[in-house]
Amino acid sequence: MVVLTVVSAIGLAVDDRVLVGAPIWAKPFKFAVSFVAYAPTFAWMLSLLGRARPRLRRPGWWAGTVVAAASMLEMVIITGQVIRGKRSHFNHETPFDSMLYNTMALTVLVLWLAMLAIALFLFRARLADRATTWAVRCGAVLALAGAGLGFLMAQATPEQVAAAGSGEAKIVGAHSVGVADGGPGMPLTGWSTTGGDLRIAHFFGMHGLQLIPLFLVLLVALAPRFARLRDERVQLRLVLVAAGAYAAVLALLTWQALRGQPLIHPDGATLAAATLILVAGAAASFAALRTTPVTVTGDDTEKELAA
Template identity: 65%
Template sequence: MSSWRSWHRPLMVFAASMAVVFVVSGVGMVVDDRVLVGSPIWFKPLKFSASLMIYALTLAWMLSLAGRGRRVGWWAGTVVALTGAIEIVIITGQVIRGKRSHFNFETAFDGMLFNIMGATIVTLWISSLIIVILLFRSPMADRAAAWAMRLGAAIALVGVALGNLMTRATPEQEAAGGRSVSQVVGAHSVGVPEGGPAMPLTGWSTTGGDLRIPHFVGMHALQLIPLFLLALIVLAPRFTRLRDERVRLRLVLVASGTYAAVLALVTWQALRGQPLIHPDGATLGAAALILVAAAAGALVSLLSTTPAPTPAQGSADDTEKELVA
């Protein structure tokens, strides 16, 4: 495990700045009672700063483990930090102005800011893709750890890309003339107006689909799949099977496949205009299939691999082979 001092410096500085924005936004939630689209106006920079801080810290750690293309990785990480900073500056600036940062074409200036945000997200995605490629090309001693990072980062890329679904005009906006007429183009919610009843903390719609859910689920594979491996390592002293790297690798692959299936499920659910907390029979059936497949995969992973021989056993076997020879 590398020391945090060797982690990508620009991403670490960016993460520290996001911690500051998070605190400022928290204060804003307390002292500023303005509400925008049914939510406290400082809620968006609060959520974005927390998400970007975690994202930056995870990438900074992963880049410290990449054995190849360190210079390319440094530049890619730096671009992620710069584009993330531009994103949060625009979001916070629009909060100060009392304006929406996303989907806002009320004025030419608002539209320009949203287009800049779109360009920064595309640039951030491409830079993150470069980091993922470096992770796939870098050999690592622990295969389970290597694949936990690679697959977590790859699924996170899909999660970031799913955010593009929110920029499409809704049927109502298209009927009104699209961007040429409407002041707002794009939405988080599907099938219901923005700003309706929502879940606490997340702000996700409780009456319709919400495209922020697959975006969130996908992005945080970057942390959750490596954390799953960490849990296996912590449990290994108590469970003999988990001490075998081959077992941990198979469980990581099963967990990654299950996570990708869940991401597909919540995306399908949101696009059908269905609230996360009110699934229909089709959604529940698909979830049950995913659960059964995950359980079967975990069982096969635990039972199909014989424990690796201990050093003592290996030495005895080698000695016996030498005597026979």
């Protein structure tokens, strides 16, 4: 994936072709960068799993290998179609294009099932501590949900359904909702600025895999300066609050996209929901920071432990 990132970056610099309103090498570049972040995170999680539950080391290794192989096959198809000047996703223009897309769709399903297996393994293991255990579990579940949103994009739009009835459907599926793919988009990401875009929630959910564990890393880094964060119970509570807020934002982004609404032009309902999430998250964080005394009895002495 690192090599493909470099190749795609060179392609962006020297190849001026445009496909569906974006530089033709933009898709493999974004996918490769995403996998560069994704693969080491899964490798780290599997290393924790292997130490915590040795019996799951081998099944975890196989599941991780499936993720790596499926990711590589998907990137080969995407890059190959770029070289041909063709769309990789949703493309049924020719039998060969359709075969490649169907292969990629099957590959994505296999990848998702392997991710599901890893998530189930993680729920069977107690890792370094409870906060780490739940940060990893929640990150894996959010990534599963985000990846699963990709299946919504494979559904035919009403216009494509009508075209299929007349035998003229060449593209089946879309990133955008309410507008055609390839319209005005945000810088770098290309996310639609005129309609809903399912790629936003897809991206946000998948990278919960990194962001929730990184949130715990931040808490641990701040612990020497803030006494309450040294309490493992507080760390666990804050991780669960962060995961819950993340899941709520993921649901909001999905809802916004399905209503055909651009990310940068939220309506009153979207803003109200976002405000509710913010207030609930702040209240839950405040409650999580409150610690209760724990009485420890031993050798006829009692000690009150409070943060």
